[in-house]
Amino acid sequence: MPDSLIHPRRCERAMSDFHVHPQATVGEEGGVARFQCQIHGLPKPLITWEKNRVPIDTDNERYTLLPKGVLQITGLQAEDSGVFHCVASNVASVRVSHGASLTVSGSGSGAYKEPTILVGPENLTLTVHQTAVLECVATGNPRPIVSWSRLDGRPIGVEGIQVLGTGNLIISDVTVQHSGVYVCAANRPGTRVRRTAQGRLVVQAPAEFVQHPQSISRPAGTTAMFTCQAQGEPPPHVTWLKNGQVLGPGGHVRLKNNNSTLTISGIGPEDEAIYQCMAENSAGSSQASARLTVLWAEGLPGPPVNVQAVSVSSTEVRVSWTEPLVNTKEIIGYVLHIRKAADPPELEYQEAVSKSTFQHLVSDLEPSTAYSFYIKAYTPRGASSASAPTLASTLGEAPAPPPLSVRVLGSSTLQLLWEPWPRLAQHEGGFKLFYRPASKASFTGPILLPGTVSSYNLSQLDPTAVYEVKLLAYNQHGDGNATVRFVSLRGASERTALSPPCDCRKEEATNQTSTTGIVIGIHIGVTCIIFCVLFLLFGQRGRAPGARGTLASWH
Template sequence: GSQPAAGDVTIVAAPENTTVVAGESAVLECMAAANPTPFVSWIRQDGKPVSTDVIVLGRTNLLIPSSQPHHSGVYVCRANKPQTRQFVTAAAELRVLALPSISQAPETISRTRASTARFVCRAEGEPAPAVHWLKNGQPLLSNGRVKVQSSGSLVINQIGLEDAGYYQCVAENSLGTACATAKLAVIVREGLPSAPKRVSAVSLSSTTVLVSWERPEHNSEQIIGFSLHYQRAVGTDNVEYQFAVNNDTTELQVKDLEPNTNYVFYVVAYSQLGASRTSSSIIVQTLEDVPSAAPQLSLSSMTPGDIRVTWLPPPPELSHGKITKYKIDYCTLKEADQVTSIEVGGNETQITLYSLHPNKVYKVRIAASTSVGYGAPSEWTQHRTPDRDNQTHVPFAPTELKVRAKMESLLITWQPPANHAQISGYKLYYREVGTEESSDESPLDGAEDESWDVGPIKLKKKVKQYELTRLAPGKLYEVKLVAFNKHEDGYAAVWKGKTEKAPVTAVDPPVQKGPPLPPVQVYAESNSSTSIWLRWKKPDFTTVKIVNYTVRFSPWGLKNASLVTYYTSSDEDILISGLKPYTRYEFAVQSNGVGIDGPFGSVVERFTLPDRPSTPPSDLRLQPLNPYAVQVHWCPPAEPNGIIVEYLILYNANNTQPDDMWTLLTREGNIFSTEVHGLESDTRYYFKMGAKTVVGSGPYSNVKDVHTLREKLSDVLDIHSVTGIIVGVCLGLLCILFCMCASFRSSKHR
């Protein structure tokens, strides 16, 4: 810049960036010159006020006697020329290094088995401390169940008894460490189911495994469902997936697995009380599949009549098994229907194609095979063989061109051409190729430079590697490398392939693919004769957001689908009304995620409360026994709405009288016939009946009538009367006989 004019304010000693350890003193110097003497002030660049414990030395310098982390920041020195608006500034950063300190320590917690524990640990310090965890003094590694999050928090899913212990959060930077400890206690309730037995897994295909198990030995009848867990068997930071499984299922097909990969599976049983121990684990390998990607080709020529083809084997996640062989197809660009194929072994990474025509454009592709078969071939890659008549000055193509594809870059390595003594350097070109572009278009004919997105990138002759950056993930690119000399460019080595795809998963790991588990502690409570409250709690664990619940209910024991009703509730309870009185209903609840429904939980049963009978006793029948008695038969009401405690029998010879003028008889609720005595003979009587629960009486039946029998002589002289007459006649005869005997004896004595 320009020199200040005489008398302008200038800073002659500017503050310098300073780093101190917390507790040490720090001085920021600032000396300014002007006439008259300038006024110097200090501010913080972030707008915060300068701490009150900061001292100004000698009117210009800044002293911080005991530096602390809050003193860190950029300080700006401003020098003003008095009585003018002239000023200049200078800035410097103060960095205060500090030992780590735990600002939020983890807390001791108790959790039930199979639930989730979260320990929060936040640390401060400068430099920012790295946080890691120990369990009982031993380093804790992330795996499917145990995750150390980027924030430093520790999350343990599917807690088992083995997870109980002391967890230490350790914060560490270059100055030292800080530590905080918390305890995890694992609660096991009585009456839990034991672990599922005999877990087995069979690979059905390259992506599907059938997992089966047997129900637990103890408390099996209380199970409401199972959860199946699996993750890759190899690696330290694998994601554990879980499926919720209905309680009447003991097998599940796990799909969407990676081919030729080892997975470990285990099963947990759930009752209303909680989770069982985990079952024993089993490892199974999925079957091989064809490779999902072809190797990426590089082409170069050593002579006008050959093409050297080199490639890198596909990585394990793309090979889907052991590569057993490769197939290379090639033809001239103008004779695309005359393709020659060559197979080489799975250990090969290069082959030279001989007996080719000079100065011709060839296209080449490659496919890899496992024991299952060949995968899709690579894109066609074009290459022009050298011209036989013009080899003296033309550099050959660079050799061993290899490209390591990353997500946003391509790392290119090569070796010099055979006649490298003649070369001055290299030119590198690349372009993005749409997969829909015709492979017959030849960028190698005509003004080829114009068809490249980027290039030439000129490189010195000693350079043997270069990285192309700022590329798009998962895109097809073509790379061309030529050596050049003072006369002309040499023949090209070309490569075509894709950058790595961006990971599908976000910052958070993939979550459970399976449906959510059903709610726990489902409880039904009778509310009235026509309604029942149903209440439940969210499942103990779920990695799927539950948006609502579906309640299924029907009269108990009935399998008629038309009687099954479904309700949806976003709350953890629902009042189900419109039910029949004193009827046993069965209920089940399922959890619903976004676009995925879980299984229904175990069935709970409940009666509605009783009510008055809504129908009278049925099938009332009357039968006269004699002139004075009638036999009454009946059946229970069709809708008793409770336990019948009493039957009411009303009868009268005059059916026009009100009910309270009729004669009332009552019988216990378990009796269905009775005799009514004391009636008049040859009389029409009218009967009607009602039934009664503890709540009250229901309606009376329609009136039925019966005619008592007419009296007969046998009805007048009944057996008792006849017996009395016979006895009286006999006694009279005995008296007459006795008198006659007495008279006869008295006449004899005279």
Template sequence: LLFLAISAFEVQPLSTEVQEGGVARFACKITANPPATVTWEVNRTTLPLVMDRITALPTGVLQIYGVEQKDAGNYRCVATTIANRRKSTEAVLSVIPASNFKPFHKPSIIAGPQNITACLHQTVILECVATGNPKPIISWSRLDHKSIDVFNTRVLGNGNLMISDVKVQHAGVYVCRATIPGTRNFTVAMATLTVLAPPSFVEWPESLTRPRAGTARFACQAEGNPAPKISWLKNGRRIHSNGRIKMYNSKLVINQIIPEDDAIYQCMAENSQGSILSRARLTVVMSEDRPSAPYNVHAETMSSSAILLAWERPLYNSDKVIAYSVHYMKAEGLNNEEYQVVIGNDTTHYIIDDLEPASNYTFYIVAYMPLGASQMSDHVTQHTLEDVPLRAPEISLTSRSPTDILISWLPIPAKYRRGQVVLYRLSFRLSTETKIQVLELPGTSDEYLLEGLRPDSVYLVRITAATRIGWGEASLWTSHRTPKATSVKAPKSPELRLEPMNCTTIAVQWQQDSEDTATIQGYKLYYKEEGQQENGPILLDASDLEYTVSGLGEYIKYFLTVL
């Protein structure tokens, strides 16, 4: 059943004045089902598009380069479907005569590309219109420095990029650059192309044969955009985690297998673009003459990453044991992944040496015979020792006045903290001097204001964190120049509010302190992936109080700063 409909114009062309030789741009936007074809009229006559300097984009944009006096008139767009036809209001193009003197003008992008989300095989257009004198040349590149697909892209008009038959590899941040020929004067504008794609498997579950009371592990991974959600089914019915059956990340683990676990298991990956299934069989091998469980299991902490586990052989049928499996997982938190190590039957102790510092772990042992396995042993929990931090905190430096520097930092992520931070050590010096001043602060602090500094001077700052075990490595020196001593008061740093929009986009909003009387001329936004170099600055107007950062990596922690 197809409903034929067309909306009112969401965007209508606006009247404009353009100097002779300049660029005129009109835009209109309308929603229709099926999509409308947009054409243009000038003085209510169809606009001829045979001239190289006139481009009508399928998105509803009209661009006129090298405007001439004869281009003056009334312009409107016409949206047509198989059942409807709608005309926009008219916009007047006024052409101002050109003067004989044409001063140099730096390039300016008056209509840059916009962030766009597309499905596979669609066609997308990234617009880029620039002015300047001499006329700027427009070029395109990708922010990740990958080459642009020359087989599926072409330039429309004077610099618009059209990508046809969009594929996943086309996703990324595209950079439009307008350059004055023969000079280094250029400007850029960027936009993110997000490509939606249905799930596809990169790892499939494999059929398994396991003895009763053994452990079965199925792995399944899929890619797509949005990131697919993985769920598991048994004989077509959705599985829910319980004491024996656990699902974490994209794995399904069945412990202490029983005969009823013999079944077909399906991995289902789904997102807004579709779903797919992959299946595997679990065959359970029966044996009644099983050994009893290992007993007297005990653990001893060896270091910050190693625990010694020891046990006694089963009291019943221990002569039939061919191997032991050691199972361990973090004791705190929900849905933690369980790890398994299989060892021979000639030992009753094992050192697990890949653990995280300052963490509780739970262990148990299972004994195996050729066609069966014992029950689980009793569980034991043991704590690893602390260690020194593996890395220093990420620091940020700002000045509130010509004589101070505010040093702020974020907590070290748990896997690098390796215990509880009890102290921070700040070291700082003038870049022109070798004498280093040191401050120690409690582990609960997250900022410190250095005061009494020299105006218009470069200071170097670094930070070190310590657990009860000792000090970790210091951060690299970070430089910051204090403001010049003038009557102008520096504004305070705005308070940020971050909101993830999707897996690659973060919305940033900020509000200036109402009691801050300093004059704000604009903002600079910086962002960085944890442990990587900083990106920016992105220059924003004083009236801007929000910005959307897109084209980020999925499931990665980012740090953002607005000055």
């Protein structure tokens, strides 16, 4: 056979050099010795051991061979001394490691020695159905007893479990339930003296499907949904493909529930394809496929055309369109699809429109916000494809009137209080404050205040006057409506800020005797008017030519 034909086969079978060779060791009679070698090969090489170039006696219970290339010798004897080699073999090659000598010295004094764990279990990451080898080599005098437990207190079990040698735990055909921290304990016989070592076993499971996607057929213009659920350890990540190309969310395609649900709304002929669900984790991957068939009824109308959206106010947009170019006789109505341009498609909502209407006012929108609109025409046999989407932004809006309260601090000082609006600063805004004696025609102001301010003091006011105070918020869209308060400094210790027009003497009215309180019906209204007139008259006396204001606090 020509070499060119067998060369690829040679590449499939190979063996590397040893990357871990056994090391020379010295032990006492009755003690423990351990050798280890590591090598890679394809197929996986078989590891055996030689002593003085003669295969060791595997029937000797003191010799333990572990699958990972470890040789343990317990209860050392003088005749165990020699040179040990690790031999790796597969169909491609046979490799022999460097020699490592074992020297067994005479027995010790027989004195007590604390239990010691020479080699504890390693952290392992395996895939289900593999074999876990948890090594534990302990020494001491007397020889310690090795036991195993789980750190979480759960029982290790017996099925597929065996102890190899004097303390190695072997778990065959591991499952995800075997994951955990395993504790090796070396106990001095007859006492509670012990030493422990622990290692973590992580068992991974390749992704596998719990629910496969199913092939479906749906009419054009409707919604198609595929569901694909997978399990594994660690939990798998699900990816969707359309005819072999990765499919992401966007437009009329939505992915939900950690990508386990694929939804395609308003399907058309271009959506007819094979959709693949791929579940993948670090242990492996699985793939399943399903076909979407789009049913297209003959005679359905085309999409509405000339769709336009125009802002009407800060909360309204007018959308207009013209009827489809073909198959318009069976149209029974239109559906307008609406969503914020920045929102995902699943937050879309719809409003129905009669068949004879070719414009619709969309209300209850948010100011200064971009919206997306598209239209479908409906017949008894189904919906048209969607029109081209159009965008429009609602107009901006001036701020609402701020809540305002007024406190009288003295015979000539008022404190104005309101809630700060830090967002005003983000929109080139703040507050404007105006005030005047009620008898004057013109206001003092505006006093411009940042949106972070929540109070302001007006001082050096006329103690005999009634003052009108106005506070408004403004932004780049203009001034909002003002909040107005009337307050009198006369009898300052007994009065608080009042709202016009009839509350100007509310507190004094409540301080009247029970005889005054009997005034009922229309007399109450007349009394309020009289009080307000008196305030205006008092306000004309002794007016100060000017007044000053100060910031009470900046926040």
